[in-house]
Amino acid sequence: MPVVQMLMLAMITFAVILILYFVPVGMWIQGIVSLGLGRIRIVDLIRMRLRKISPRLVTDGVINLHKAGLVNIAPDMLETHYLAGGKVQNIVSAMIAADKANIPLTFETATAIDLAGRDVLIAVQTSVYPKVINAPMEGFLAAVAKDGIELKARARVTVRTNIPGLVGGATDETIIARVGEGIVSAIGSADNYSAVLENPDNISRTVLEKGLDAGTAFEILSIDIADLDVGKNIGASLQADQAEADLRVAQAKAETRRAMAVAEEQEMTAKTQEMKAKVVEAEAEVPKAMAQAFRDGNLGILDYYKMENIKSDTGMRDAIAGSDAESSEDNPGKNN
Numbered sequence: 001m002p003v004v005q006m007l008m009l010a011m012i013t014f015a016v017i018l019i020l021y022f023v024p025v026g027m028w029i030q031g032i033v034s035l036g037l038g039r040i041r042i043v044d045l046i047r048m049r050l051r052k053i054s055p056r057l058v059t060d061g062v063i064n065l066h067k068a069g070l071v072n073i074a075p076d077m078l079e080t081h082y083l084a085g086g087k088v089q090n091i092v093s094a095m096i097a098a099d100k101a102n103i104p105l106t107f108e109t110a111t112a113i114d115l116a117g118r119d120v121l122i123a124v125q126t127s128v129y130p131k132v133i134n135a136p137m138e139g140f141l142a143a144v145a146k147d148g149i150e151l152k153a154r155a156r157v158t159v160r161t162n163i164p165g166l167v168g169g170a171t172d173e174t175i176i177a178r179v180g181e182g183i184v185s186a187i188g189s190a191d192n193y194s195a196v197l198e199n200p201d202n203i204s205r206t207v208l209e210k211g212l213d214a215g216t217a218f219e220i221l222s223i224d225i226a227d228l229d230v231g232k233n234i235g236a237s238l239q240a241d242q243a244e245a246d247l248r249v250a251q252a253k254a255e256t257r258r259a260m261a262v263a264e265e266q267e268m269t270a271k272t273q274e275m276k277a278k279v280v281e282a283e284a285e286v287p288k289a290m291a292q293a294f295r296d297g298n299l300g301i302l303d304y305y306k307m308e309n310i311k312s313d314t315g316m317r318d319a320i321a322g323s324d325a326e327s328s329e330d331n332p333g334k335n336n
Helices: 001-023 024-037 041-052 055-066 075-083 087-101 107-115 122-126 172-188 194-199 202-207 234-296 299-330
Strands: 131-135 141-144 149-161 219-233
Touching: 055 075, 055 087, 055 122, 075 087, 075 107, 087 107, 087 122, 087 131, 087 202, 107 122, 107 299, 122 149, 131 172, 141 172, 149 172, 149 194, 149 202, 149 234, 172 219, 202 219, 219 234
Parallel strands: none
Antiparallel strands: 131 149, 141 149, 149 219
């Protein structure tokens, strides 16, 4: 008998725990006390349990919204957003913060922003308290003025969230890119770097007038040049590089001309050797012609000796003329 009573007691305890789990009486009573009868029904809480929705999350959310004066948001709206994969707690906190800050934010807009992957609570906080974005996030932006001097700049962009543009709007990376492009363009259009150093606010004014926040999730409040340094003389470096390149081209052309001259000289030397070979060949034919003349009777022995005497006289004259020329070169002062 005691065993049966213990089993009955265990079954009753399990049944009570199961009923209390599926019928959260405590939350229902909390809803009645906070919101009044009928705002949160016991049937709604049981349905939440069956649909695997946290009744505590929805109940606390509805109570907080009601206490903040947002009585038009029903529990089933939070249930729907929870089933869609949204963050109910962020929606509740964002709606309350936006209402207190007089920021127009509807429940549909908030849920759309949350389901798009954006943190709607941070978006509302940024609308109340603007944030500062460094452009670029690290290092400096390098730009060159018209006089060839490089300037390195870094800007601080103060933005606040444009809540209607959060869905489909560009992020802060786009703001950084656009601001960087505007700074480079403003420096590049300056006549000289000193004008930029004297009035860096001209850069901010020029960039701000371009409406860089169009199509983004932010509204640009101000652009401030935080740092501006002088870099290299890019113009002089480019001119030096160009001069070096021109020198190399001139050297290459000169080397080409020298090679052509050497080739032409070698060609003329070859032609000279060829002509000498032809002369030697022609001279080799003379004895043959003389022998043939002897055989044919066209040349006699007297004629041959006369020719040899003429050759001897000619050689002697050439030798005398050569010795006289060498003596005049060795003693140029005697001729004066």
